[in-house]
Amino acid sequence: MGKQPPLPFHVNADQPRPSSQTVAASCHQRLPAFWAVRKSFTAHKRRFPLNLKTGQLIPNFMDQDEDQKLEPGRNVGNHDDLNMDSQVTRTSEATVFFPFHQNNHSGQFECPPSQYCKQDLFPKWHLPVKIASILSLLTFLYTLLRDVIHPFVTAHENVFYKIPILIINKVLPGVSITLLALVYLPGILAAGFQLYHGTKYKRFPQWLDRWMLSRKQFGLLSFFLAAMHACYSLCYPMRRSYRYKLLNWAYQQVKQKRENAWIEHDVWRMEIYVSVGILGLALLAILAITSIPSVSHSLTWREFHHIQSKMGYLALLLCTVHASVFAWNKWVDIKQFVWYTPPTFMIVVFLPIVVLICKSILLFPCLRKKIEKIRCGWDANTETNETPVSSRL
């Protein structure tokens, strides 16, 4: 298979290498015109550093398309991280960009109102929102069946009051943690793809390409749902149903002549999972804040990478631990399998655990070194080190 020349805008090998059409398409369709003009100006004006080390995982909330790559104001800081050999000038593309985006920019104001209304709203959010909505609906129906319909059918117990808070508060964290896993899964698949083909110059399949470009939106949605979950959880003790239950438990305790209701392991379980949940949410907040362009542009590439990649995986780990500790001994409690269905926490932690295991495997020195080599330009098909991009053009 012939080796394709590297594309100048493929700064992050964890991301798909956009074709010139992809770059053009995402620039003029997805990005605000303001960005597009600034980017094309930079691409045109100076030789653009292509970071081959960025092949390292940045499965993150960062704008996976050209936002970060072409931003002129971005402080790349540590030049150790930049492969100067790979600095390239794609003047042909750059010159096409500049007038194109200028036209596009001014075109917005000339656009007749009828056409302006037809413009797609939030195009980058379509896929993530669709997936989040489908997941929410499925989780809601599943939880409703297990927690409300089952007691109603088997014991004629009316617990429909659970729907507004208790059921919703299972849907929110379930979908949130799944979306968080979906932020990191494509990076793992991309690494597997590159390892399998032994090169970074083979294009990712289109679905993976699209998925990678939506990771920021997946991450932000995950944070949003996690924040709602925290609010719902913290309001548990305020509910009237909770107060009645507490009174009933107290009464029964008196009837049983039990003085102390303290259950040591249950106390520890709650202290740990709430604390870990708060830490997880705090990390997600940092990730969300650093994905704001004005913040991310004030960081060096290495700082940004550390936050988005390392902290991101840590957040995923904490959230998984949070859900697992919440489950505690329910993992081995057969009564949890209502109508032979596993509880939601078992289902929702499955994907994050798979992602974390795969990530740990990729960190084995033999695989990590091979990925690093591939992302520095090594190609298994030619088994030669890549010649500097600039000298090949």
Ligand code: HEM
């Ligand atoms: C301030 C932070 C947080 C607090 C106070 C908190 C609190 C809770 C509480 C009270 C539960 C038990 C809910 C129940 O009884 O049904 C729970 C479960 C759960 N939480 Fe959190 N949480 C926090 C953050 C997070 C975050 C950031 C995530 C991940 C995105 C998360 C994911 C989960 C999951 C998956 C469950 C299991 C839900 C189930 O029953 O299926 N939580 N959390």
